[in-house]
Amino acid sequence: MNNSNDLFKHLRLSDMSDFENIELIPIGSEGMGQDDKMGVLSEELPILPIRNIVLFPGMVIPITVSRQKSVRLVKKAYKGDRTIGVLVQANNSKEEPQPDDLYKIGTVGHIIKMFVLPGGNTTIIVQGRKRFEVKDYIKTEPNLIAKVAYIEDTFPKKLNKENKALISTLKENATKILNLNPEIPREAQIALDNIESNSYLVHFLSSNINAELIEKQALLETLDGIEQATRLLEHMLTDIQLLELKREIQSKASSDIDQQQRDYYIRQQIKVLQEELGVESPEQELDGLRAKAAKKKWTKEVNDFFHKELSKLQRTNSMSPEYPMLMNYVELLVDLPWSEYSKDNFDLIKAKKVLDADHFGLEKVKERIIEYLAVLKMKGDMKAPILCLYGPPGVGKTSLGRSVAKALGRKYVRMALGGLHDESEIRGHRKTYIGAMPGKVIQNIKKAGSSNPVFILDEIDKVGGDHRGDPQSALLEVLDPEQNNSFLDNYLEVEYDLSRVMFIATANNLDTIHPALRDRMEIIEVSGYTMEEKVQIAKKHLIPKQKSEHGLEKASFTLSDVAIQKLIEGYTRESGVRKLEQEIGRVVRKITKSIAIGETYPAKVVPVDIVRMLGQEVFENDSYENNEYAGVVTGLAWTPVGGDILFIETLLNKGKGQLTLSGQLGDVMKESAVAALSFLKAHADDYGIDYRIFDQYNLHIHVPAGAVPKDGPSAxxxxxxxxxxxxxxxxxxSNLAMTGEITLRGKVLPVGGIKEKILAAKRAGIKEIIMCVKNRKDVEEIEPHYIADLRFHYVEHATEVLALALLSEQVKKPVQFVFQEETKAMVSAEV
Structure with missing residues (x-):
């Protein structure tokens, strides 16, 4: 509707065979809407809302109706007097409009023909009669019915010289538009010449002029005919200017129509249009890049390289496929923060406060970070080992990096390395490839807008490799303080200084990290939290966070310490607090629902409320079992989600000395069992073991929970x-557990995961723990009040273990070993 190509489009209705029998009602300037065939108009009109088009008196337009209320309205009207009120919808919504959504002034329409189209839409041919104004809406259902006042045209019957000149100018400009626009059919000129009514002429041109919907509605609402004609002339003059500008552009860009000249023609048109619209031309864009480059603090080498690439871009045709590639490259060069650094705030007291506020516990880790920052403060450079925070999921490794950035006042960026297997993700692609882009390191530096952000390399242990290279090897250059001051990205092609970036890596498993990469990082273990630490974290961080996220900051309810302990023990099994936060979120959502629907909710959540809200406990902590059975010993194990206890069960039965291992044990645990049995065979006399047992009894070692794989040097x-x-x-x-590895000589070796194992033992009710003497230092690093009720035995040899673990008394019903006597073969010797 708003295109000059559609000028006089309604003339084309006569070309459609379906309209051959349509009888148009003649409407003149004197009596619009008063012809006998149309009858007397009622003061109450059914209203048809329309979009994207304005119906003027005397005009015939097709309207496609798709909304259900509107379809029912036109079908009902078509069966009656075919009279409807047509109002323009102020917004473009496809929903059923309300009275406030419609303009007040519209046009009475007479439905000439109705067609039901495939798909359910209905098209009507409507002829405008006269304008009306809505005074009030009587009904809104099943469709809008309004009380209206009709507006008579006020175009003077006799025109003075000025008005005659205005009408003549309208016709002349309409003819000029027809001549300037070759796409309008020539029949339009004939139709224009045959219009005799001045009022009809104004409505006809208003309906077809190139103008926005709101401007056409303004013309309809201009009740004075001369004023409407004047405003119409303004729009037509604007349309003529656009058409003349288009012809001028075509004249400027005219040339031979071969491919090269055609491209030039299009560029000239674009150039002229850009100048008229105020859009930057390629030359202006290049000038803008030069202005940005003048403010950069880069080296002479980079400056020369940039201007060389900019000159290459200037010589390239802007329509060439290479142009956007070069433009992207030059924009990257100028957007990177060369030698732009955020000022460090080395207030270590403030840094400690930030770390303490954001993370409860983790004292050793926070102390190491403060030491790291102190070294940076004194040295003034970043040539220090890259920190790698290692620990199970959910213990706060990534958020520690965010806290460091907050404490220093640096920008923070995080690069997720999980599943990354393409070396180009680190080093970037060469510019010769389609779709080439810089590596993620350079991308994140650009995003940070600073050359010294805190850069988190998240999950560095999950970097893979395939035929597209080894990303871990590519990270060597990034993380080596001796090399990263001249990091070379394949896409960038110029060295970039990463030496002042603070890289902090995180990992769940050190075994999968490239050895050379591990050598460049200082491993800081972030172990799991104790029960007491988790309770405090929940109270200080997790519960306030969940209340805020669920809009309950002002809600007066709390979770008791025992309720939080119930969540930790019964619904989570992890070293961190991620699952705990999810479970707290479930509790908060239950309370949110109760508040929203007006139900009562507990002001203080206790364990009974936890079970009521979340159902029965998901996990049951293993507890110590009695020592009534021989061959059952409690061990301690480390798992990815924290420590746990396990039971080693041993059973003897008559056989031929076979050893059976079950419980889905890994190779390391199988070797431990074989080594332990070999040690006892070698020292059978020391412990009063009849050597015949090894030949006449089978030994079966089983670790329960056979569906869970178990491996590791700790059993x-x-x-x-x-x-x-x-x-x-x-x-x-009784109440004894142990962890440690042995050798064939009986030497006890140290193991890892001591903190998690001790916490698991404490949860299970263990009172005494045996471990290698070299693990004493691990115990001493644990807060004293966490291990106050435990007694530790530090050993160096297997004999010490057995002396501590085995009592002199036997079990109540000991196995009575029965041995077969060996038959001695008679050997005769010839003398």
Whole structure:
């Protein structure tokens, strides 16, 4: 509707065979809407809202109706007197409009013909009669019915000289538009010449002029005919100017129509249009890049390289496929923060406060970070080992990096490395490839807008590799303080200084990290939280956060300490607090629902409320079992979600000395069992073991929860004690657990995960723990009040383990070993 190509479009209705029998009602300037065929108009009109088009008196237009209320309205009107009120919708919404959405002045329409189209839409041919103004809406259902006042045309019957000149000017400009626009059919000139009514002429041109919907509605609402004609002339003159400008552009860009000249023609048109619209031309864009470059603090080498690339871009045709590639490259050069650094705030007291406020516990880790910052403050450079925060999921490794950035006042960026397997993701692609882009390191530096952000390399242990290169090897250059001052990205092609970036990596598993990459990082273990620490984290951080996210900051309810402990023990099994936060979120949502629907909710949530809201407990913590059975020993194990206890069960039965291992044990645990049995065979006499047991009894070692894979060098002394108890039928000391590996010589070796294992033992009710003497330092690093009720035995040799673990008394019903006597073969010798 708003295109000059559609000028006089309604003339084309006569070309459609379906309209051959349409009888148009003649409407003149004197009596619009008063012809006998149309009858007397009622003061109450059914209203048809329309979009994107304005109906003027005397005009015939097609209207496609798709909204259900409107379809019912036109069908009902078509069966009656075919009279409807047509109002323009102020917004472009497809929903059913309300009275406030419609303009007040519209046109009475007479439905000439109605067609039902495939798909359910209905098209009507409507002829405008006269204007009306809505005074009030009587009904809104099943469709809008309004009380209206009709507006008579005020075009003077006799025109003075000035008005005659105005009408003549309208016709002349309409003819000029027809001549300037070759796409309008020539029949339009004939139709224009045959219009005799001045009022009809104004409405006809108003309906077809190139103008916005709101401007056409303004013409309809201009009730004075001469004023409407004057405003119409303004729009037509604007349309003529645009058409003349288009012809001028075509004249400027005219040339031979071969491919090269055609491209030039299009560029000239674009150039002229850009100048008229105020859009930057390629030359202006290049000038803008030069202005930005003049403010950069880059080296002479980079400056020369930039201007060389800019000159290349200037010589390239702006319509060439290479132009946007070069433009993207030059924009990257000028957008990177060369030698732009945020000022560091080395207030270590403030940094400590920030770390303490954001993270409860983790004292050793926070102390190491403060030491790291102190070294940076004193040295003034970043040539220090890259920190790698290593620990199970959910313990706050990534958020520690965010806190460091907050404390220093630096920008913070995070690069997720999980699943990354293409070296180009680190080093970037060469510019010769389609779709080339810089690596993620350079992309994040650009995003940060600073050359010294805190850069988190998240999940560095999950970087993979395939035929497209080894990303871990590409990270070597990024993380090496001796090399990263001249990091070379394949796309950038100029060296970039990363030496002042503070890289902090995070990892869940060190085994999958490239050895050379590990060598460049200082590993800081972020172990799991104790029960007490989790309770405090929940109270100080997780619960306020969840209340805020659910809009309950002002809601007066709390979770008691025992309720939080119930969540931790019964619904989570992890070293971190991520799952705990999810469970707290579930509780808060339950309370949110109760508040929203007006139900009562507990002001203080207790364990009973937790079970009511979340259902029965998901996990049951393993607890210590009695020592009534020989060959059953409690061991300690580390898992990705924290420590746990496990039971080693040993059973003897008559056989031929076979060893059976079950419980889905890994190779390391199998080797521990074999080593423990070999040690006892070698020292059978020391423990009163009849050597015939090894030949006449089968030994079965089982670790329960067979569906869970188990492996690791921490069950050696546990298996040794279990086998020794089974072979001697001696009881194992009650409330005792142990962890450690042994050698064939009986030497006890240290193991890892001590903190998690001790916490698991404490949860299970263990009172005494045996471990290698070299693990004493790990115990001393644990807060004293966490291990106040535990007694530790530090050993160096297997004999010490058995002396501590095995009691002198036997179990109540010991196995009575029965041995077959060996038959001696008679050997005769010839003398």
């Amino acid at each position: 050696g002394i546990t298996m040794l004690t279990a086998i020794a108890s089974a072979l001697t039928q001696r009881r194992v000391k």
